[in-house]
Amino acid sequence: MPNTVVIVGTRKGAFLLESDADRRDWKLRGPYCEGWPVYHAVHDPVTGNIYAAAASEWHGSAIWRSKDLGEAWTLSSEGIGYDESSGRKVSKVSSLAARNGRVLVGVEAPGIFESTDEGETFSLLSTLAGQPGSEAWDDPANQPPGHLGISALMLDKDDDSRFWAIVQGVGVFETADDGATWTPRNRGLRSDWPRPHEEVGFCVHRLVRADDTRMYQQNHVGMHRSDDLGHTWTEITEGLPTEFGFAAAAHPHDRDTFYVVPLDPGHGRTMPEGKATVWQTRDAGSSWRPLRKGLPQEDAYLGVLRSGMAIDGYDTPGLYFGTSTGQVFASNDEGESWSEIASYLPPISSVEVAIVE
Amino acid sequence: MANVHLPGTLTPLFPGLPRHVDVEADTVGAAIAELELRWPGLQDRLCDPGPNLRTHIHVYVDRDRATLDTALAPGSRMDVIAAISGG
Numbered sequence: 265m266p267n268t269v270v271i272v273g274t275r276k277g278a279f280l281l282e283s284d285a286d287r288r289d290w291k292l293r294g295p296y297c298e299g300w301p302v303y304h305a306v307h308d309p310v311t312g313n314i315y316a317a318a319a320s321e322w323h324g325s326a327i328w329r330s331k332d333l334g335e336a337w338t339l340s341s342e343g344i345g346y347d348e349s350s351g352r353k354v355s356k357v358s359s360l361a362a363r364n365g366r367v368l369v370g371v372e373a374p375g376i377f378e379s380t381d382e383g384e385t386f387s388l389l390s391t392l393a394g395q396p397g398s399e400a401w402d403d404p405a406n407q408p409p410g411h412l413g414i415s416a417l418m419l420d421k422d423d424d425s426r427f428w429a430i431v432q433g434v435g436v437f438e439t440a441d442d443g444a445t446w447t448p449r450n451r452g453l454r455s456d457w458p459r460p461h462e463e464v465g466f467c468v469h470r471l472v473r474a475d476d477t478r479m480y481q482q483n484h485v486g487m488h489r490s491d492d493l494g495h496t497w498t499e500i501t502e503g504l505p506t507e508f509g510f511a512a513a514a515h516p517h518d519r520d521t522f523y524v525v526p527l528d529p530g531h532g533r534t535m536p537e538g539k540a541t542v543w544q545t546r547d548a549g550s551s552w553r554p555l556r557k558g559l560p561q562e563d564a565y566l567g568v569l570r571s572g573m574a575i576d577g578y579d580t581p582g583l584y585f586g587t588s589t590g591q592v593f594a595s596n597d598e599g600e601s602w603s604e605i606a607s608y609l610p611p612i613s614s615v616e617v618a619i620v621e
Numbered sequence: 622m623a624n625v626h627l628p629g630t631l632t633p634l635f636p637g638l639p640r641h642v643d644v645e646a647d648t649v650g651a652a653i654a655e656l657e658l659r660w661p662g663l664q665d666r667l668c669d670p671g672p673n674l675r676t677h678i679h680v681y682v683d684r685d686r687a688t689l690d691t692a693l694a695p696g697s698r699m700d701v702i703a704a705i706s707g708g
Binding site for chain 2: 298320321322323324326339340341342345346347348353
């Protein structure tokens with residue numbers, strides 16, 4: 265029987281939650297990574313490795329790796345750093361994508377490093393130099409506090425040379441030649457602010473893939489759907505309580521089903537009215553319904569960050585989200601009902617899920 | 622021979638690294654380079670790519686604030702401190 269492993273990145277290290285395929289009873293392990301702030305932790309389904317992107321205030325940024333589901337960990341930052349003459353500095357490692365022993369690392373100032381030896385050593389793959397907006401995004405004065413640089417990386421399902429990168433506050437970029445060239449993929453997105461370039465200046469929080477042609481995204485201003493792999497976008501916000509949020513998940517077997525966690529858009533950025541709610545569409549965004557069973561509905565001012573929700577690949581998928589106050593909620597029935605599977609973790613940055621045979 | 626005192630946040634990262642290490646080096650930078658040879662990756666934890674000491678890593682030689690260029694004398698004590706911060 266397979267095990268289900270939820271990988272949780274927190275401000276004080278990484279944690280693992282384990283269950284069987286029923287996903288009813290959970291056991292917590294951790295903290296790992298010596299309590300370093302973990303921005304994103306992922307599982308490579310081919311090698312079985314877990315990687316955690318962490319940035320210590322004292323000791324800098326590194327990628328932690330476990331080859332045995334968290335029992336032992338090593339770390340490396342060999343090669344993660346810009347040439348001193350460039351004037352750019354790596355303030356943090358923010359996002360990860362891993363497959364077949366290859367690891368991509370998104371960093372701030374925006375750039376992508378690559379490892380082809382399972383995280384032993386790294387080299388600079390791309391800074392997206394020359395893309396519209398790139399002249400500004402290296403200037404710290406243009407970055408809000410806590411800027412993540414490359415806030416997310418999404419691999420193609422089949423083609424290792426194709427992937428997407430989000431530059432925080434700038435937009436989505438696609439490469440089809442392993443980072444040699446890039447194309448902005450933001451047409452049709454809304455922005456409520458002036459933009460110096462037509463193709464960029466969009467605040468994309470989360471990008472998820474539904475099938476061969478469909479993507480969804482949670483944007484700073486609205487949910488959006490693309491039916492041409494990100495070439496054009498259509499807003500699908502209507503019916504949701506707010507247009508703002510960070511986390512999102514696409515159903516692995518039904519392209520029309522998508523989940524988001526709307527938040528109040530001001531400084532608070534918590535769930536509206538203190539009612540913890542995941543919203544689901546089953547018709548590609550034409551309508552939305554709240555999923556609340558088992559979630560706290562009174563005085564629950566919870567926040568979920570951009571990498572804070574995941575969905576597994578079982579026939580009846582399970583959903584998981586972690587909050588900025590340290591709770592993890594899980595559903596083993598596509599979001600119809602929920603239970604709290606961890607209550608007192610440090611603030612959660614990321615949640616990923618793996619099925620391990 | 623200088624005696625290097627390392628912070629407790631560093632030793633868990635490198636198997637076998639003790640808190641106190643004797644090194645043959647004539648500067649702080651050379652001492653860190655010597656430690657790097659024995660525990661690969663250690664320099665990255667103390668220095669950025671410059672190399673410069675990381676912002677919140679402070680080094681003292683015989684109780685005086687030091688840089689990578691500060692000289693070590695035989696018998697010097699070199700303290701590497703992870704600055705107090707955070708919560």
